[in-house]
Amino acid sequence: MPTLNIVEAINLALHQEMARDKRVIVLGEDVGHEGGVFRVTTGLQKKFGEKRVMDTPLAESGIVGTSFGMAVYGLRPVAEIQFDGFVYPAFDQIISHVARIRNRSRGRFTCPLVIRAPFCGGIRALEHHSESMEALYAHIPGMKVVIPATPYDAKGLLISAIRDPDPVIFFEPKRLYRAIKEDVPEKEYTIPIGKAKIVQEGNDITLIAWGAMVRECQRAAEQMQNKASCEIIDLRTMSPMDTETIVTSVQKTGHCVIVHEAPRSGGLGGEIIARINEKAILNLKAPIERVTGFDTTFPYYQNENNYLPNSSRIIQAIDKVMMF
Amino acid sequence: MIEHFNPLEGKFLQVLDKGGHVYKILEPKLSTNDLKKIYETMVLTRMADDKALKLQRSGRMGTFAQVLGQEAQVAVGLAMKKEDWFFPSFRELGILLVRGSPLEKFYLTFMGCEEGNRTPKDINNFPVCVPVGSQTVHAVGAAMAAKIKRDKVVTVVAFGDGGTSEGDFHEAMNFAGVFKAPCVFFCQNNQWAISTPRSIQTAAKTIAQKAIAYGFQGIQIDGNDPLAIYVATKEAVEHARQGKGPTLIESLTYRIGPHTTADDPTLYRTEKEVKYWQERDPIKRFKIYLQKKGLWTKKYEDNLIKKCTKQIEDAVAKAEKIAAATKPEDMFRYMYEKMTPVLQEQLEYLHESLGEKEA
Numbered sequence A: 001m002p003t004l005n006i007v008e009a010i011n012l013a014l015h016q017e018m019a020r021d022k023r024v025i026v027l028g029e030d031v032g033h034e035g036g037v038f039r040v041t042t043g044l045q046k047k048f049g050e051k052r053v054m055d056t057p058l059a060e061s062g063i064v065g066t067s068f069g070m071a072v073y074g075l076r077p078v079a080e081i082q083f084d085g086f087v088y089p090a091f092d093q094i095i096s097h098v099a100r101i102r103n104r105s106r107g108r109f110t111c112p113l114v115i116r117a118p119f120c121g122g123i124r125a126l127e128h129h130s131e132s133m134e135a136l137y138a139h140i141p142g143m144k145v146v147i148p149a150t151p152y153d154a155k156g157l158l159i160s161a162i163r164d165p166d167p168v169i170f171f172e173p174k175r176l177y178r179a180i181k182e183d184v185p186e187k188e189y190t191i192p193i194g195k196a197k198i199v200q201e202g203n204d205i206t207l208i209a210w211g212a213m214v215r216e217c218q219r220a221a222e223q224m225q226n227k228a229s230c231e232i233i234d235l236r237t238m239s240p241m242d243t244e245t246i247v248t249s250v251q252k253t254g255h256c257v258i259v260h261e262a263p264r265s266g267g268l269g270g271e272i273i274a275r276i277n278e279k280a281i282l283n284l285k286a287p288i289e290r291v292t293g294f295d296t297t298f299p300y301y302q303n304e305n306n307y308l309p310n311s312s313r314i315i316q317a318i319d320k321v322m323m324f
Numbered sequence B: 001m002i003e004h005f006n007p008l009e010g011k012f013l014q015v016l017d018k019g020g021h022v023y024k025i026l027e028p029k030l031s032t033n034d035l036k037k038i039y040e041t042m043v044l045t046r047m048a049d050d051k052a053l054k055l056q057r058s059g060r061m062g063t064f065a066q067v068l069g070q071e072a073q074v075a076v077g078l079a080m081k082k083e084d085w086f087f088p089s090f091r092e093l094g095i096l097l098v099r100g101s102p103l104e105k106f107y108l109t110f111m112g113c114e115e116g117n118r119t120p121k122d123i124n125n126f127p128v129c130v131p132v133g134s135q136t137v138h139a140v141g142a143a144m145a146a147k148i149k150r151d152k153v154v155t156v157v158a159f160g161d162g163g164t165s166e167g168d169f170h171e172a173m174n175f176a177g178v179f180k181a182p183c184v185f186f187c188q189n190n191q192w193a194i195s196t197p198r199s200i201q202t203a204a205k206t207i208a209q210k211a212i213a214y215g216f217q218g219i220q221i222d223g224n225d226p227l228a229i230y231v232a233t234k235e236a237v238e239h240a241r242q243g244k245g246p247t248l249i250e251s252l253t254y255r256i257g258p259h260t261t262a263d264d265p266t267l268y269r270t271e272k273e274v275k276y277w278q279e280r281d282p283i284k285r286f287k288i289y290l291q292k293k294g295l296w297t298k299k300y301e302d303n304l305i306k307k308c309t310k311q312i313e314d315a316v317a318k319a320e321k322i323a324a325a326t327k328p329e330d331m332f333r334y335m336y337e338k339m340t341p342v343l344q345e346q347l348e349y350l351h352e353s354l355g356e357k358e359a
């Protein structure tokens, strides 16, 4: 079994899906000849040609809008947006068309489109290259939002996203792109969208995170192992959210900390708390804590480490919840 | 002059050719001071850029976009008045410097510090703009405001060939045409947008000709020729100031370095192409031009390099000092005029979690 990082795992998934289904095409800025600024699409144009792997003009609304047209016509486009901070020019297409067409055409037209974009901070990047705005997209009825945290999940989830009959936005934690390697089966496999993963079982407290924050939770849990047995949930899909896995875990542990890089106010942490309150409030032994980014613009890199949640802030939150 | 250079007829403005020969009828009457300012700022820009590259390679600075090869841009700044406004993208260090932006600001931005964007009060240079093409509409809006307020102020916006593909660029051009905004669009067509060649940005033969469809004038010029840039921009700026509307200038140049320090251009272009453009270097030809005028000597060059080296060293030292003094509250202080209670609470939490007392 090959040992792959996230970039390689996604690349493999794209190769296999393109080989399997002629309707799958890849388009975006610099994705063809160069293979993308993070090299995620390396080799695809060579293998599948310029008709199926297209370098586009520099225009995100154009990329997503034409992908929408291709998808409703019968293709299965995988559009790459170069960075999280540059999805916004396409936001109108996403919210006004991509997410709505099935409903407004009463199912006559559908949009099986995947929009991939690197997301989150932690690489000392330029402004607009470190955004974690998953809540914006999860808030859009009709969109699915997926964020893998490991190479294995990245491959399986992307294949599911490509085969999904509905539009999926697929955020790739760029900080982890080459940071973790693990065994990734060569053969095709899928991981269901809408299903969270229990990364580590535990009895005392539930830690919920996604993307690069899963690893921070693992670090915190390891340091806390003599004090608290942590159950870690990698949410993997922001929308539709796996309420059941969350609630079942909190019913067992009675304690919960939610970690996200995104700004605190209006972040998905609040949504998760609401779901726990609706289904398991009487199981809680302490108020739920959130460890999050701040309600500020993502800072330039001098302040990046002060902005990003880390294991020490997570440990402080675990302590607070456990000692309530 | 611009009306004689219809881009649809394949016209192209060059005043100083690659060998430093000047077309006399087109030669602008620039003072010795201005000529030296063009040369000196081009040299400063190249040296500052090179220093930045070294800082980046040794981990003292983050990713940035080099100007290398596109230094003739400084002439844009010279063609503008102090009260005019400039809206850059991210490859306009030369224009920013010639218009008075302190050099340490450039280093600060790319050392990961927002202080780099704090332009001194009396300089109308907007901060670097990373979302490609988005600044074009801003410049048009500011120009419309100047017109409404009856200020004799012009705005100039710089963007790349890639930028012309964004919807915002087209909306900006359209607004500028409709409202006859006193705005100059300065397109640095360096022929690449990362790995994407110009031919993938537009099927049109030139970028300049797009102006015609929006109802105003456009011109394609040699972007490695500081005199062509000066002549075209000067005329466009005065045209706008006189209420005659916008101009699109397509400045044909070439990015000699990588897109940014994170890019590997060997993946998509040839050495031969780079060499072809190195032979058209803006500094080299301007040096010959000055030399012919008796304005360039070896001693002048040596002094200039000494002066620039010192200026760069001082700027880097200043920037590193300011960057090192970055505080957690710097994230919070400028979000609103008054910090909200929620932000206040978050800041207190951050200090606590860092084991610090709030300053």
Ligand SMILES: Cc1ncc(C[n+]2csc(CCOP(=O)(O)OP(=O)(O)O)c2C)c(N)n1
Pocket: A029, A058, A060, A082, A086, A089, B065, B091, B130, B131, B132, B133, B159, B160, B161, B162, B163, B164, B188, B190, B192, B193, B194, B255, B259
């Ligand atoms: C809206 C947006 N999309 C994508 C990017 C990523 N990106 C940064 S620069 C660049 C290419 C820009 O090319 P061009 O406009 O020609 O300017 P140049 O870099 O050549 O000076 C791209 C795609 C961005 N910054 N903004």
Ligand SMILES: [Mg+2]
Pocket: B160, B161, B162, B188, B189, B190, B191, B192, B193, B194
């Ligand atoms: Mg360019």
